[in-house]
Amino acid sequence: SQTIxxxxxxxxxxxxxxxxxxxxVEGTSNPNLYWYRQAAGRGLQLLFYSVGIGQxxxxxxxxxxxxxxxxxxxxxxxxxxxxxxxxxxxxxxxLDTNYExxxxxxxxxxxx
Amino acid sequence: xxxxxxxxxxxxxQEGRISILNCxxxxxxxxxxxxxxxxxxxxxxxxxxxxxxxxKNEDGRFTVFLNKSAxxxxxxxxxxxxxxxxxxxxxxxxxGAGGTSYGKLTFGQGTILTVHP
Numbered sequence: 560s561q562t563i564x565x566x567x568x569x570x571x572x573x574x575x576x577x578x579x580x581x582x583x584v585e586g587t588s589n590p591n592l593y594w595y596r597q598a599a600g601r602g603l604q605l606l607f608y609s610v611g612i613g614q615x616x617x618x619x620x621x622x623x624x625x626x627x628x629x630x631x632x633x634x635x636x637x638x639x640x641x642x643x644x645x646x647x648x649x650x651x652x653x654l655d656t657n658y659e660x661x662x663x664x665x666x667x668x669x670x671x
Numbered sequence: 672x673x674x675x676x677x678x679x680x681x682x683x684x685q686e687g688r689i690s691i692l693n694c695x696x697x698x699x700x701x702x703x704x705x706x707x708x709x710x711x712x713x714x715x716x717x718x719x720x721x722x723x724x725x726x727k728n729e730d731g732r733f734t735v736f737l738n739k740s741a742x743x744x745x746x747x748x749x750x751x752x753x754x755x756x757x758x759x760x761x762x763x764x765x766x767g768a769g770g771t772s773y774g775k776l777t778f779g780q781g782t783i784l785t786v787h788p
Contacts, residue, residue: 565714602675602760603715603778649714658703658764660776662714 561586565650565663572670578623578637580666582650585631590652592633593660594625597647609633610655645670674698675763677779686788690748694761694779697742702766705776706735706746709758718759719746751786758783 562585572578584590594606605618607625615625622641626634633650647667651660676695684690692706702723707715721728721735721744728735734747748755758781765775 563714600780602780603762605776647712651714658776659705659717659720661717662707665712665714667712 563663569667575639580635582633584652593651594635595649640670675777675779677782681783683785684751687750690751692746694744700765701763703764705762707760753786756786
């Protein structure tokens with residue numbers, strides 16, 4: 560069966576510091592991968608998605624970036640965090656033939 | 672522009688009764704609809720989905736209804752249980768033909784369901 564891992568679970572970072580969140584998927588090959596953010600009291604906002612290694616599409620302009628160095632690894636990064644980057648970050652995967660997406664446990668990021 | 676709206680931020684229901692969660696959308700290109708359930712500090716869990724060629728899909732206690740003319744869908748939970756207490760998100764996707772098209776889920780803001788014993 561497929562599993563998705565995210566780490567760290569929680570993170571507190573000062574403004575201006577860099578960020579690296581990692582997501583890995585097991586049990587499937589060539590998944591579509593996604594990064595979402597849920598700000599406090601709001602829905603899920605799609606940030607990035609990837610249909611293959613090195614292929615990244617950005618949905619929302621911001622100071623975040625994403626990379627997919629391996630088939631089942633998706634990384635969310637920032638060079639300098641802003642206060643507005645605080646939120647709950649979720650990684651998800653799907654098969655390229657299905658609409659359903661399956662989410663990881665999430666990372667709670669607090670920028671101070 | 673909120674293309675998927677869940678106008679009720681919260682819903683409170685007695686155990687054993689029906690819970691009805693509503694969702695409206697504005698984009699006529701949306702073709703596939705999903706409901707997710709989310710507990711605090713966890714990722715959303717896929718519940719049930721429906722294609723625009725159907726008006727109803729049922730899975731155990733969960734039934735999703737789609738009214739395309741009204742651009743409205745609803746999730747019915749019968750009977751409601753205390754363990755159903757969570758945030759429920761509806762999501763929508765445009766018609767796709769593989770690859771990137773399947774990634775375009777747009778989520779509503781969520782409805783907090785509380786089921787009282």
